[in-house]
Amino acid sequence: MNFAIVGCGFIAKKHATAIEKIDIAKLVAVCDKVPATMEYYKEEYDAEKYTELEQMLEKENIDIVCICTPSGFHTSIAVQIAEAKKHIIVEKPIAMTIEDTDKIIDACTTNNVKLSVVHPNRYRPVVQELRKILEQDLLGKISHASCIVNWNRNQEYYDQAPWRGTKQHGGGVLMNQAIHNLDLLLWFMGLPNQVFSMEATRFRNIDAEDVSVGAIKFGSGALGTVEASTTVYPKNYEESITIFGEKGTVKIGGTNALYFEHLDIIDMPDNEIKELKESIKANPWGTPGHQWIIEDMVSAINEDREPAVTGEDGKNALKLVLSFYESAKLNQPVIF
Incomplete structure (x- = not known):
């Protein structure tokens, strides 16, 4: 083609x-x-x-x-x-x-x-394995989840192109960096009912936000938190998603969410957990997304x-970012 x-x-x-x-x-x-x-x-x-x-x-x-x-x-x-x-x-x-x-x-x-x-990011090996764990219901009922993107994007990064950091063409950390992680959060947890967010522009000379924190109530009743920034000194610090279930806790993390930092599931034997962790470490990036x-x-x-x-998947991730923006502007929760 x-x-x-x-x-x-x-x-x-x-x-x-x-x-x-x-x-x-x-x-x-x-x-x-x-x-x-x-x-x-x-x-x-x-x-x-x-x-x-x-x-x-x-x-x-x-x-x-x-x-x-x-x-x-x-x-x-x-x-x-x-x-x-x-x-x-x-x-x-x-x-x-x-x-x-x-x-x-x-x-x-x-x-x-x-x-x-x-x-x-959906195609990272560790993300694919976490998706399988959720599809097999190995974590049981989910109580809450955490999504973190604490990275460094210095002023030189934003100055490289006039659209970067603008609300009209690029957006801030939520729209331009953390949207990948928000897409994963929705893929794992389903759609939200309600969100609340606060944001700020602390260090970078840009139009949009360089730090944001938010809370989500999902349709399932589970809760979620989102923390995202480009203000971390001196380099990327953490990209992670953690899911807490009645039968297990899983965290994928590192500076680029490539590894199982924590994997503890009732119905998964220790040797199977060890093998899964080691297989991911052996090829963390896999085939490029x-x-x-x-x-x-x-x-x-x-x-x-x-x-x-799909386009609808892209729309849902965008809608979550925009819902965070609206909540921060109104300083109150908004319906998704």
């Missing part, structure tokens, strides 16, 4: 690398308003270069387009691609508002094209099914 990439910034290289690793996939074109950013893809992959999306869609034989632009531009680009009858893989967050998200989803539905949102997402889209088209991470 023929791929194109729109937006040739940092994240686009992950898409290009993933496409190259898939036997039946080929990167045929790239599109960006800045011609110099496309040179790498011409030299490395022999991809045709376009500064105008409409021209690329008309001239090239494309099956799937990866949208890697700043988040605030996703909607208009996605609608144009959908109307050209091309399938879409869009980087997180799917959009910056629910209204814009619905425009993307509706355009894909109307034009009968598939839509997948890049939440690659972007490769999984792209391979899944190819399979979804061939099998005529929904992709594993």
